[in-house]
Amino acid sequence: MQSLDWPNRVVRFIVPFAAGGPTDVVARVVTEQLSKIWGQQAVIENRGGAGTNIGNEMVARSDPDGYTVLFATASLAVNRSLYRSLSYDPIADFAAVSLVSRFSLFMFVPNSLPTKSVMEFVAYAKAHPGKLTLASPGSGSTPHLAGELLKQMAGIEMTHVPYRGASPALNDLIPGRVDCYFGSGALLENMRSGQLRGLAVTGAKRDPVAPELPTMAEAGVPGYEVSSWHGLFVPARTPPEIVRKMSVGTSAALADPVVKSKLQQAGYMVVGSSPDELQTLLKSEIDKWSAVIKTVGIKIN
Secondary structure (H helix, E strand, O other): OOOOOOOOOOEEEEEOOOOOOHHHHHHHHHHHHHHHHHOOOEEEEEOOOHHHHHHHHHHHOOOOOOOEEEEEEOHHHHHHHHEOOOOOOOOOOEEEEEEEEEEEOEEEEEOOOOOOOHHHHHHHHHHOOOOOEEEEOOOOOHHHHHHHHHHHHHOOOOEEEEOOOHHHHHHHHOOOOOOEEEEOHHHHHHHHOOOEEEEEEOOOOOOOOOOOOOEOOOOOOOOOOOEEEEEEEEEOOOOHHHHHHHHHHHHHHHHOHHHHHHHHHOOOEEOOOOHHHHHHHHHHHHHHHHHHHHHHOOOEO
């Protein structure tokens, strides 16, 4: 009977990143609409750190009652291959609910760095071995792997500097305390206001939100392609009827014109899905990132 009147109290959405970052912003847009649809508060709790593992583990260990939801990124798939040991299993410990968005990343550098293209950046890195730093919102995050892939494919050195989320990384990138960051389209407004320089997009095609930026392949790194996603997961053994209701509600939230407009303007392709479709994506992403991590050759204890 409990699943029939779900939700009848606050639903917690765990964002495994710091407040104010791109994933947090997307989560707040979506949960605001879900609160209206469900007639119950959908609240955000930021549990950043350990490459999203803190937030991921918290949800995996929560009661499977539909009141604790993970607002996940591709890191859920990445971490299985990246970490030598995990306290949770991304397949066995979660039930997929709905895909929310897909997106490419953009390569940003501070204005103080004398590079205006990807190949100028590569040339500068080769001329100054070991000098450049790669900021990321956490070890093993998609932005981290995007940078590691560039290092490997372009044959350059960069020192990785992990932060607890995108906001603190951005705070050091703008004044030039770090030299490179692969971020979401949410940072394009920083580029357009003159705070940052955008060099390329990581997707296979140019992004409609910034068509002036070439793909990494067009910019001189053939074969380079990285994309990411947001999706909702609940603890395994959550009643299927609750999962179904949550998925239907999420689809309705994503169909709202205001929600869609806000996310598209920030560079996200709004994509709802069935639970099965998201589960299939998670499995394929685990396989994909396993191959990338093997190629790049990184492991985290």
